[in-house]
Amino acid sequence: MEAEDQQALTGAVIKEHRLDLAQLWLEFVGLGGDASEQLIREYCAGEATLSPKERDALAQAVNEHCVAEGLPLRAPFSGSALFLLRPERHDPERKDPYSSK
Template identity: 80%
Template structure:
């Protein structure tokens, strides 16, 4: 997964659950993260970049918090694969099985 997608999806989880960034930063540091709290805030706002290791450590902190709270969404790791769902394209030979024609 590229850095921009990982940042956006991590931030989306944080915003969706209104997670406290200060609390996440403490968990991040506890997991070995090295970035300042302000850098984490800037990263979440899309205004700063983190190394893959730091992004994954933040995602781990978010995910552990979500698991503890029983929340369903998770932040992706840099090794995650992003699947884009697109409508299936049908050729002219395709017919709608529910059509009355």
Template identity: 85%
Template sequence: MDAVDQQSMTGAVIKEYRLDLAQLWLEFVGLGGDASEQLIRDYCAGDAALPAKERDALAQAVNEHCAAVGLPLRAPLSESALFLLQPERHDPERKDPYSSK
């Protein structure tokens, strides 16, 4: 997955659920993340980049938090295949399997 796509999708989950970034940062550090809380805030705002290891630790923290409280959306990992999440970006001619047409 492209780093920018992962960043925007992770940020969207955080924003959608109004997740507490301070709490997420603690969970991120517990999972081996090494970025400062301010850098995580900047990343989520789209103002900074993170290496894949850090992006994945944050996505994992988001996903574990969402799973613990029963929220359905998840943040993608760097190895996620974006075209599986959004088929139209991979192949615009591909039919929607949920469409009745």
């Protein structure tokens, strides 16, 4: 998954569930993340970038919170596939699973 896609989707999950960024940051640090709380806020606002390791630690923190609260949406990891949502980036000969053809 491209960094920009992961950032947008993670931010959307946080916004949709109205997750507390201060709490997420504490969970992120507990999972080995070392970015500042301010950098996490800027990342979620689309104003900063994080390394794949940091993005995945934040996604894990978001997902653990969502599981604990029974929330349906999850943040993607850097290795997550996005091809079903954006099939134009893949082999045009591959059959679209959503196509009726």
